[in-house]
Amino acid sequence: MKLPIFIADAFTATAFRGNPAAVCLLERTLEEDAHQQIAREMNLSETAFIRKLQPTDSFTQSSRFGLRWFTPVSEVPLCGHATLASAAVLFHKIQNRNSTLTFVTMSGELKARRAEDGIVLDFPVYPTFPQDFHEVEDLIKAAIGDTLVQDIRYSTDTRKLLVRLSDSYDRSFLESLKVNTEPLPAIEKTGKVRGLILTVKGEPGGQTAPYDFYSRYFAPWVGIAEDPVTGSAHTVLSSYWSQQLRKKEMRAFQCSRRGGELDISLRPDGRVDIKGGAVIVLEGTLTA
Known part of the structure; x- marks a missing residue:
């Protein structure tokens, strides 16, 4: 071969x-x-x-x-x-x-x-739905400890859990946050969650490049402790942040060690262009 x-x-x-x-x-x-x-x-x-x-x-x-x-x-x-x-x-x-x-x-x-x-x-764009904290509390606390959480959403289509951290946190906090992924598959073994998204609101117009939101993505359920830049996660993130920011055109940065930029444009037909x-x-x- x-x-x-x-x-x-x-x-x-x-x-x-x-x-x-x-x-x-x-x-x-x-x-x-x-x-x-x-x-x-x-x-x-x-x-x-x-x-x-x-x-x-x-x-x-x-x-x-x-x-x-x-x-x-x-x-x-x-x-x-x-x-x-x-x-x-x-x-x-x-x-x-x-x-x-x-x-x-x-x-x-x-x-x-x-x-x-x-x-x-x-x-495709995948919508998110409010997720009760107590149902996923053990998972979130195992991953990020007592880090303050502002919102939790779940994507049924992708089985991704989106955790928005407090708006008091910025990009540097997300980048330096130590996330413990090792115990997650044992804590969540029903198959409901296959990926964990952590995200914070961006700082458009700041001294650095203006990004609308930042994220990191973890998928130990499929053998990936942390994924450097994840297009599929942004099919979920684009839906969530478009509603939160009331914007159709957004710029995103995934805060892994390697880092990556994505330009996002939501379309009227329910799909998203990711460049x-x-x-x-x-x-x-x-x-x-």
Whole structure:
């Protein structure tokens, strides 16, 4: 088996920042177990597999492809940064001629289109609903101790728990906050929660770049202690902060150690455009 493989840093214009994803191009069907084995070998938060939908399709000419995402431990239904990385590989390395690509995925059809300063992902928006604190108190306290919480929401579609910290906290507090993810899968083992979002309100117009909100994302349930930059989490965050700030156009920053920027635009049709840059840092051949 020989597969072209790439690593791209997504949601950044600078190498070694953003969120790295591996991208494999499949000329033909891959054995089912091999997807997980390759993802485990790559040991990144996600490995993406792009496949042709028809034998006559071409990675340079076609505009529709199948796309799947795997963490080192399991397949996931949606991954924003690995979708961005996949589009970057097709646009910039394979020289795909189309302006828009459509990926057929577990979450339906997702589109990625060229932009002057990045790639725009066309994703669904997932609403959040108020969550009773006492139902998730043990989980939150295990993760962040006695940190003050302003609001708690739950996304039924994505099984993500959104915890908004007090407005008395700023970006530097969120960045330095020590989050204990190790006990979380044992505390929440019903399957209701598969990801934890921590977020704080931004400081538009400040001395630094104006961001509308900041976040961090944790998914130990799928083998990811902390994800550097998470497009799928922003399908939830965009819904929440759009309501809170009464804005449709927002700029977000994910406060991981690597960090990443996302430009967000909510559309009237109930979807969201998420724009980010990507830098391809490795290309080679996987042999096994």
